[in-house]
Amino acid sequence: MNPRRRQLALALAALAGACAVQPPAPSPEAGPSDKPSPTPLPDRTPRALPDPPLAPREFRAAWVASVANIDWPSRPGLSTGEQIEEMRRIVERATTLKLNALILQVRPAADALYESSLEPWSEYLTGEQGRAPAPYYDPLRTWIDACHARGIELHAWFNPYRARHSSAKSPAAPTHVSRQSPAIAKPYGDLVWMDPGEPEAARRTLDVILDVVRRYDIDGVHMDDYFYPYPVAKPGGGEVEFPDGPAWQRYQRRGGKLSRADWRRQNVNELVERLHDRIARTRPGVRFGISPFGLPRPDRRPPGITGFSQYDKLFADVELWVEKGWLDYLAPQLYWPRDQLRQAFGPLLTHWARANPMRRHVWPGLFTSRIDDTPKSWVPEEILAKVAATRVEPGIGGHIHFSAIALLQNRRGIADRLARDLYASATLVPATPWLGDARPPVPRARVTRNRGSLEIAFDAPAREDAWLLAVWAWRGERWHFSTHAAQGGRVIVATGQGADAVQGLAASFVSRTGIEGPVVRLAVPLETSRG
Numbered sequence: 001m002n003p004r005r006r007q008l009a010l011a012l013a014a015l016a017g018a019c020a021v022q023p024p025a026p027s028p029e030a031g032p033s034d035k036p037s038p039t040p041l042p043d044r045t046p047r048a049l050p051d052p053p054l055a056p057r058e059f060r061a062a063w064v065a066s067v068a069n070i071d072w073p074s075r076p077g078l079s080t081g082e083q084i085e086e087m088r089r090i091v092e093r094a095t096t097l098k099l100n101a102l103i104l105q106v107r108p109a110a111d112a113l114y115e116s117s118l119e120p121w122s123e124y125l126t127g128e129q130g131r132a133p134a135p136y137y138d139p140l141r142t143w144i145d146a147c148h149a150r151g152i153e154l155h156a157w158f159n160p161y162r163a164r165h166s167s168a169k170s171p172a173a174p175t176h177v178s179r180q181s182p183a184i185a186k187p188y189g190d191l192v193w194m195d196p197g198e199p200e201a202a203r204r205t206l207d208v209i210l211d212v213v214r215r216y217d218i219d220g221v222h223m224d225d226y227f228y229p230y231p232v233a234k235p236g237g238g239e240v241e242f243p244d245g246p247a248w249q250r251y252q253r254r255g256g257k258l259s260r261a262d263w264r265r266q267n268v269n270e271l272v273e274r275l276h277d278r279i280a281r282t283r284p285g286v287r288f289g290i291s292p293f294g295l296p297r298p299d300r301r302p303p304g305i306t307g308f309s310q311y312d313k314l315f316a317d318v319e320l321w322v323e324k325g326w327l328d329y330l331a332p333q334l335y336w337p338r339d340q341l342r343q344a345f346g347p348l349l350t351h352w353a354r355a356n357p358m359r360r361h362v363w364p365g366l367f368t369s370r371i372d373d374t375p376k377s378w379v380p381e382e383i384l385a386k387v388a389a390t391r392v393e394p395g396i397g398g399h400i401h402f403s404a405i406a407l408l409q410n411r412r413g414i415a416d417r418l419a420r421d422l423y424a425s426a427t428l429v430p431a432t433p434w435l436g437d438a439r440p441p442v443p444r445a446r447v448t449r450n451r452g453s454l455e456i457a458f459d460a461p462a463r464e465d466a467w468l469l470a471v472w473a474w475r476g477e478r479w480h481f482s483t484h485a486a487q488g489g490r491v492i493v494a495t496g497q498g499a500d501a502v503q504g505l506a507a508s509f510v511s512r513t514g515i516e517g518p519v520v521r522l523a524v525p526l527e528t529s530r531g
Helices: 003-015 080-097 139-149 199-215 245-253 260-282 318-324 345-354 380-392 404-408 411-422 496-501
Strands: 059-064 101-107 153-158 162-164 185-188 191-194 220-223 287-290 398-401 445-450 453-458 468-475 478-485 490-495 504-510 520-522
Touching: 059 080, 059 153, 059 404, 080 101, 080 139, 080 404, 080 411, 101 139, 101 220, 139 153, 153 199, 191 199, 199 220, 199 260, 220 260, 245 260, 260 287, 260 318, 345 380, 380 398, 380 411, 398 404, 404 411, 445 520, 453 468, 453 496, 453 504, 468 490, 478 490, 490 496
Parallel strands: 059 101, 059 398, 101 153, 153 220, 220 287
Antiparallel strands: 162 191, 185 191, 445 453, 453 490, 468 478, 468 504, 504 520
8 A cells, every 4th residue: 555545544544533543653754854864873772673763744833823812812911920821831732732833923913922112012912002011021032932942833923914903902002003104004994904015014014023033033934814904895795995095006106017906916925025035034044934815826726626816805926925935834724624625625735735846845724723612613533634634645744723722722622632643743843954954963962760760961052053852762662752952951751661661762953944963872771870
């Protein structure tokens, strides 16, 4: 049987309740990543043990939405201690599930969930736009520290143009764009939107994002599907025209020849291209990802696929961005049930995997929050089957859950099912060698047994050289894989009976762009250290 088909069969068997079946870890060949030949290992353990396999690779992430207090904080005005406790629970759930990234919304509406001199504090934190948390803390820095201590990436999620959400209740702060530059912040329906045709709007978004890239140790910059706003319907039919007339007329007076639709797409394209270039030059290794609406432009869709056109309505030319390599990962929102044929998951997954000439990462978004307590709730198998499908589609290297709250609440047991079956093993994020391909150094490490635990002490590398320690432990006649933050210089790899069962260890460092260094075997002592 084809290995990929066999893997899918095993995963689907697990979904059907065959708990005795142990699904295989994601293939190390999933997605565009480096595939080095196994490094010859020093002879430090018995030759009876086989060499460990290549590290499994899969991007496993969840969005943490702050707008309308969807995920975090759960409501505005929580105390600093309550906000940090909620954050801690989300990070702990991500750790338990062996997720390797969280995508935190830090700019929902031209505001900030971090200390900023450019935009006001978000009302979703304190209940009042412009008011800082009290007692003071920096939420983004706290999230980064909590995630990195557990070997989890933190991607900062920005909305590029939205200036006020329909859920907003407090008045705009004096430093908000709608008060500083009202000419570029346009009311549209129940929103306020920065006009993408105004150069000042693009400069503001670019400045805000690069400010975070410079000052915070983030692993990625992320944008969602909101470029031009989704159309507002007129009461009698048709759509309300987005009010970008002044910018459009200036373009025409300067001799512009594009149609209005093409001009709008050009405005968005220029921002995407500039962001990709400036992020890479400001801090090499920080990935730039976009999560667009999941349907391709109409003239490139698989047979039978119909529905909303982001190309014509949001003026997002996603295919061009992918063809030009203006992003490091694409996360199309594939939010429809598998049996909805006009937006069928399988054909869309295949389309986005293949429409990728620059071989950027493709990590689709899954609508996990459609598992809820309503009569229209999805069953967990809907998400589990989609996770399994991403593992056998060539060119797909992971997935993202929308959103963290469904996993935190373990709706209908979805978190338990993932942890027990499809997420039984840890994984590395697929490598991004085009952002940096230097291999990390060889670990200099020593293993000790101490008070019922098995520990690895090592010389911690500089953050720019390596950020993870990947560990293989031989027990139960097979290798078990885990990942650990590399900055602490000491990790516990097993405790209790699990520590007693470990007969061999191997370890390697992993760079921030996912490049794995040489794997070395580590001598495992038989007795507890007396030192």
